[in-house]
Amino acid sequence: MTFSKRLTTTLALRAILALFATLLLDLQALAGELMRVPGRPMAAEFELSAPDGSVHRLADYRGAPLILNFWATWCPPCRAEMPSLQRAHEQLAQDGIGVLAINVGEDPETVDRFRQDFKLDLPLPIDTDTSVTQAYPMRGLPTTFVIDAQGRLALRASGELAWDHPEVLERVRRLK
Template structure:
């Protein structure tokens, strides 16, 4: 009799855990749909983030220019690989109306500054301190992720792979005014 009671209690606990997992899964998927998954052709969500000097950059300030919006981390080897390519192409495209906004996802000021100095980055490097404000609005998963935004503020392409220098150049050409 004692074994049957234990088995019943154990089965009840397993069922409760199973229902809780299913419930959480459904809730998570439903709230994700409310936030919406960004797609090519969507209006890029506006944001305001500080750069390393404390200047605030709003996406809306760049209306009329193409924006190469890159999400990255100092620990991310693919991010580290493509940063020099981005810097090289930025020097060519910045005067043609294409801007790079590199959004670091929640790392310390010291780590980000060391990275900027190591690679001699001249484009604005912004910090999403909570890693949820802008990263969440853009539903960023893997790093690096780059969102190409045209001069009208529409998403042209979402890139979730490491880019070669040729791909960076092609991407910037796509969003030139």
């Protein structure tokens, strides 16, 4: 193969790889987009305990919007988005809006260690048998729902999202 053909082949491969990388980044951006939930069905009721012994029921959050996140410590996108959920929790608490991050299937010690490592104070109840997780329309982790003040699934994000972004916070606040 001549030098010019190798150069052409190399440049073509680099262009294909660059296009693939761009498409992958676009897909990741779409995965984290906050979308409306068609038909706004009622959110499934639950009662779950957190490692600190606190009990969290969906009914306790009725009357104000709630960000309901499903996550696991072994999930890289979950780990990446958790600091933004903490910051959203801090910013929305003054508006009476809750943030609840339900761990899917892990033990209390693992979740508590994660809470300490990430310096989290938002509630982290655990769905040990995944029955609550299975009651929500989701395919993977992280998946987050924004439940409106009437208890309906209003918005949904599949994948990592910057929950403390001003536009995201404003969309949540509008559900009040």
